[in-house]
Amino acid sequence: MVPGAGTRRELLVSRRWIQAAALVAVFGFFVMGVLALRTYTAQPPVPRLVVSESGQEVYTGRDVADGQKVFLAHGLMQYGSVLGHGGYLGPDYTADYLRRAATIALRASGGGDRAREQLEQEFRTNRYDPRSGVLTYTRAQADAFTALVGHYRGYFADPRTGKGLRPYAITDPRQIHQLTAFLSWTAWIAAAERPGEDYSYTNNWPGEPLVGNVPTADTVLWSVVSLIALLAGIGALFGAVGRWGGHLGWRGRQAETVDFHSPDQVALTPAQRVTAFFFLVVALLFLAQVLLGGATEHYRADLTSFFGFDLAGLLPFNLARTWHLQLSLFWVVAAFLAAGIFLAPLMAGREPRGQGRLAWTLLIALVVVAFGSLLAEGLSIHGFVPPGSFWGSQQFEWLDLPRVWQILLAAGMALWAVMMWRVLRGTLARDSRGNLPWLFFLAGLAIPGVYAVGLLARPGDTFTATDFWRFWVVHLWVEDFLELFTTVMVAYMFVQLGVVRERVALVVIYLDIILYSAGGVIGTMHHLYFSGEPVEHLALGAFFSAMEVVPLTFLTVEAWSFVQLGARQHMESRTPFPHRWAVMFLVAVGFWNFLGAGVFGFLINLPIVSYYEIGTGLTANHAHGSMMGVYGMLAVALGLFALRYLIPAGRWPEKWARVSFWSLNIGLAWMCFATLLPLGLLQLHESVASGYFEARSLGYITGSTNTLLEWLRLPGDALFIVGGVLPFCWIAWLGVRHRGRQAAADPATGLTPAPRLSDVREPVDSA
Amino acid sequence: MIGPFVTESVLAYGYAAALLVTAAGLDRLARRVAGRSERRRRPGRTPSHDGREIVRAPRPWPHSEAGRFHRGLALVLVVLAASLTLVEAVRHPAWPDLALAAAVLAAAAVTGRWLTGHLRAAPAGFPEPGQRTANRDR
Numbered sequence: 001m002v003p004g005a006g007t008r009r010e011l012l013v014s015r016r017w018i019q020a021a022a023l024v025a026v027f028g029f030f031v032m033g034v035l036a037l038r039t040y041t042a043q044p045p046v047p048r049l050v051v052s053e054s055g056q057e058v059y060t061g062r063d064v065a066d067g068q069k070v071f072l073a074h075g076l077m078q079y080g081s082v083l084g085h086g087g088y089l090g091p092d093y094t095a096d097y098l099r100r101a102a103t104i105a106l107r108a109s110g111g112g113d114r115a116r117e118q119l120e121q122e123f124r125t126n127r128y129d130p131r132s133g134v135l136t137y138t139r140a141q142a143d144a145f146t147a148l149v150g151h152y153r154g155y156f157a158d159p160r161t162g163k164g165l166r167p168y169a170i171t172d173p174r175q176i177h178q179l180t181a182f183l184s185w186t187a188w189i190a191a192a193e194r195p196g197e198d199y200s201y202t203n204n205w206p207g208e209p210l211v212g213n214v215p216t217a218d219t220v221l222w223s224v225v226s227l228i229a230l231l232a233g234i235g236a237l238f239g240a241v242g243r244w245g246g247h248l249g250w251r252g253r254q255a256e257t258v259d260f261h262s263p264d265q266v267a268l269t270p271a272q273r274v275t276a277f278f279f280l281v282v283a284l285l286f287l288a289q290v291l292l293g294g295a296t297e298h299y300r301a302d303l304t305s306f307f308g309f310d311l312a313g314l315l316p317f318n319l320a321r322t323w324h325l326q327l328s329l330f331w332v333v334a335a336f337l338a339a340g341i342f343l344a345p346l347m348a349g350r351e352p353r354g355q356g357r358l359a360w361t362l363l364i365a366l367v368v369v370a371f372g373s374l375l376a377e378g379l380s381i382h383g384f385v386p387p388g389s390f391w392g393s394q395q396f397e398w399l400d401l402p403r404v405w406q407i408l409l410a411a412g413m414a415l416w417a418v419m420m421w422r423v424l425r426g427t428l429a430r431d432s433r434g435n436l437p438w439l440f441f442l443a444g445l446a447i448p449g450v451y452a453v454g455l456l457a458r459p460g461d462t463f464t465a466t467d468f469w470r471f472w473v474v475h476l477w478v479e480d481f482l483e484l485f486t487t488v489m490v491a492y493m494f495v496q497l498g499v500v501r502e503r504v505a506l507v508v509i510y511l512d513i514i515l516y517s518a519g520g521v522i523g524t525m526h527h528l529y530f531s532g533e534p535v536e537h538l539a540l541g542a543f544f545s546a547m548e549v550v551p552l553t554f555l556t557v558e559a560w561s562f563v564q565l566g567a568r569q570h571m572e573s574r575t576p577f578p579h580r581w582a583v584m585f586l587v588a589v590g591f592w593n594f595l596g597a598g599v600f601g602f603l604i605n606l607p608i609v610s611y612y613e614i615g616t617g618l619t620a621n622h623a624h625g626s627m628m629g630v631y632g633m634l635a636v637a638l639g640l641f642a643l644r645y646l647i648p649a650g651r652w653p654e655k656w657a658r659v660s661f662w663s664l665n666i667g668l669a670w671m672c673f674a675t676l677l678p679l680g681l682l683q684l685h686e687s688v689a690s691g692y693f694e695a696r697s698l699g700y701i702t703g704s705t706n707t708l709l710e711w712l713r714l715p716g717d718a719l720f721i722v723g724g725v726l727p728f729c730w731i732a733w734l735g736v737r738h739r740g741r742q743a744a745a746d747p748a749t750g751l752t753p754a755p756r757l758s759d760v761r762e763p764v765d766s767a
Numbered sequence: 768m769i770g771p772f773v774t775e776s777v778l779a780y781g782y783a784a785a786l787l788v789t790a791a792g793l794d795r796l797a798r799r800v801a802g803r804s805e806r807r808r809r810p811g812r813t814p815s816h817d818g819r820e821i822v823r824a825p826r827p828w829p830h831s832e833a834g835r836f837h838r839g840l841a842l843v844l845v846v847l848a849a850s851l852t853l854v855e856a857v858r859h860p861a862w863p864d865l866a867l868a869a870a871v872l873a874a875a876a877v878t879g880r881w882l883t884g885h886l887r888a889a890p891a892g893f894p895e896p897g898q899r900t901a902n903r904d905r
């Protein structure tokens with residue numbers, strides 16, 4: 001038993017906060033449970049067998065599942081997309097198959113208005129028999145399938161690299177047959193009407209005049225409703241803040257004087273010192289990630305040659321993009337884990353024996369998982385691994401790492417949770433379950449927890465179900481739980497610095513849980529409007545995700561009020577505030593939360609916009625503005641916070657921190673405004689005016705205006721890499737070189753006392 | 768063609784103009800961010816611990832530097848607007864379009880000047896303990 005257990009410190013805030021947060025979370029996850037159930041009961045069927053009218057086998061349900069594995073293993077979800085989800089250079093293969101099949105059928109029938117009507121009817125009629133599990137293709141559909149097997153054989157066996165794929169990407173005729181079956185099935189659910197409805201399983205996505213696919217009434221209706229929801233939500237929130245904001249308590253002044261300890265006075269624990277190596281790994285992964293981003297981008301600007309060198313033989317587009325995305329998660333997560341290791345002892349006041357060794361174990365495990373999984377993806381894309389292999393291929397976009405690595409990564413994060421518990425358990429035993437240490441611990445636990453949900457997406461399952469679980473990680477993990485853990489960590493940093501009272505921090509955290517979870521949990525469904533889910537996913541997704549924008553707007557306007565309130569106290573400090581650039585990076589996080597996540601996210605959030613936009617340039621615009629803008633900047637902020645104590649005060653490269661801050665922000669803004677935003681707007685226009693298939697065609701993407709816009713980002717990218725990432729690498733290197741000063745452990749207990757970061761004198765509360 | 772103008776040019780100059788408007792919006796945001804802390808300060812603050820009377824409240828950091836951050840980004844947008852305009856003018860150096868280009872460039876110059884002025888007038892205000900006094904009475 002831990003000494004002192006049973007006499008817990010009391011809750012610092014009103015119990016109402018806990019109740020409200022629990023209510024919102026329980027409601028959100030209850031609805032998510034219902035939606036999960038509905039996913040399985042209402043997803044489009046995968047027929048046991050598809051036959052032609054004459055009874056001949058076209059393909060089997062097994063082929064569809066295997067074809068999906070082929071699609072994934074060859075990294076095609078990082079090149080083009082199906083049902084709108086995946087990369088943006090290649091076509092959307094659902095739209096591609098649909099257009100080609102319809103065109104082939106139309107040509108076979110000789111064309112003309114009658115033939116068009118007939119064609120539309122053939123594609124829309126649902127000939128699936130649920131009792132026998134057999135789907136019958138009309139003759140035209142079956143003939144189109146045969147023709148398209150031939151088409152995709154030629155397309156994927158192309159000896160050239162002009163598409164950005166490796167030469168001879170797929171040559172096995174069986175794999176081509178399976179792959180075509182998978183694509184054919186996605187095209188079938190896109191056009192065949194849901195039983196009892198007059199729209200397809202995908203809510204009529206993609207728009208395709210040949211098969212009568214136009215936006216549904218629900219798509220329009222819920223767009224309007226969600227717009228109103230947003231306006232009402234913002235209005236209500238500002239009203240509430242105006243009315244009750246004063247009671248939140250974060251506006252009051254606190255400790256009259258705080259003296260910050262100079263980094264030289266701060267002696268660190270063994271695990272805190274190991275974080276220096278973590279942050280060096282973070283910086284190097286970041287560097288690798290942006291260099292791969294450069295290669296990915298180069299394909300878009302000049303598809304056929306990399307300054308005269310044929311890159312696609314070695315590093316085809318889809319491999320570069322796979323690594324680019326994976327690394328973006330790895331370095332951000334590594335920074336979060338390191339920050340947790342750094343902060344936990346501060347919270348507990350000490351660190352137990354052996355924590356340093358565990359930190360090393362975790363770091364090595366992370367490096368092994370990172371490189372092992374990247375290597376596996378490379379081997380898979382180069383065709384050395386059979387599709388669907390537990391050891392070597394998975395490659396859902398964002399969950400690219402093969403299953404074994406995915407499990408190891410989840411296990412690594414679980415090890416980290418254990419480490420947090422080792423440090424905190426004494427504190428946890430003595431504290432109320434609603435106070436900061438518990439929130440820190442629980443938010444930390446949720447990180448491996450939600451990530452592990454991604455394991456429910458298996459390469460051979462129905463795409464609709466896999467996408468449902470995949471977005472628990474892609475959306476729920478980043479937009480809700482990381483956001484939450486962030487707030488807890490940042491709040492804690494400032495509590496430790498003595499500039500924010502714990503009570504104030506708690507209020508902010510609870511408010512955050514409530515506001516983010518209210519929209520963000522069910523808002524996950526904004527990714528699943530058209531992936532085969534029933535219409536309630538679209539309706540709820542549109543409504544609740546609009547609510548996500550409310551806290552983003554609010555937090556920008558109030559912009560980390562507590563941080564700023566706190567950070568101003570150092571006006572009275574006799575020692576300088578050590579975290580100028582960490583705080584500035586947090587200011588940047590607030591800005592990009594508003595612009596990158598809030599504005600650019602909402603821009604593509606209405607179902608009617610998403611109908612034309614999904615999988616095009618405005619998504620890339622939003623993804624960069626939010627992933628880098630919010631989590632990237634945050635990871636750097638966390639890094640600088642810890643590095644400040646790892647590097648002796650006299651060696652602290654203040655100038656490089658400033659250069660990195662400005663370069664990363666200017667580079668990102670340039671990237672978004674010079675290229676991604678205008679490119680996306682033009683592509684959206686093309687999608688509405690000419691068609692989705694057209695807007696996703698290579699011909700359009702490599703057109704002259706697009707190419708010009710792609711080149712325009714070069715100055716921004718160069719600044720980002722050279723002026724932003726390299727200085728950060730340098731600072732991280734200094735961290736490893738000096739690694740702070742070690743505090744002496746108590747020889748009797750093996751505990752190392754954690755440092756204090758400031759002295760607070762004459763605490764005065766004058767709210 | 769849109770009227771006498773090349774479509775691409777109209778789009779490019781229109782986008783550049785929109786960037787200028789966004790830049791101006793950011794400048795306003797910067798003012799709000801920096802200004803909010805003013806309202807929040809207690810009126811009539813009395814002596815600080817070194818006993819000096821504070822007459823005029825400074826804009827406390829980091830609001831001051833956050834304002835600079837927003838203005839810095841606004842300036843980037845102005846530079847971008849001007850660059851886009853120049854690139855497009857080189858791509859389509861036809862007569863009526865160039866008039867549009869000139870108008871956007873002039874607007875960019877004005878916005879840029881105006882923003883630079885604001886940036887200069889708003890120091891980062893990061894307090895160094897030694898120069899606290901100077902900082903406060905600015």
Ligand code: HEM
Nearest residue numbers: 478526545548597601602604605614615619623626627630
């Ligand atoms: C920090 C917060 C956020 C992050 C890190 C983030 C990140 C991303 C990323 C990486 C994607 C691309 C996913 C993919 O490739 O499949 C995406 C897509 C999307 N995001 Fe966000 N996002 C954030 C907040 C928001 C918000 C607040 C909204 C709107 C209310 C939003 C709306 C969307 C939509 C509709 C898509 C789908 C676009 C498509 O599939 O083409 N996001 N987000």
Ligand SMILES: [Fe+2]
Nearest residue numbers: 475479524527
């Ligand atoms: Fe999302």
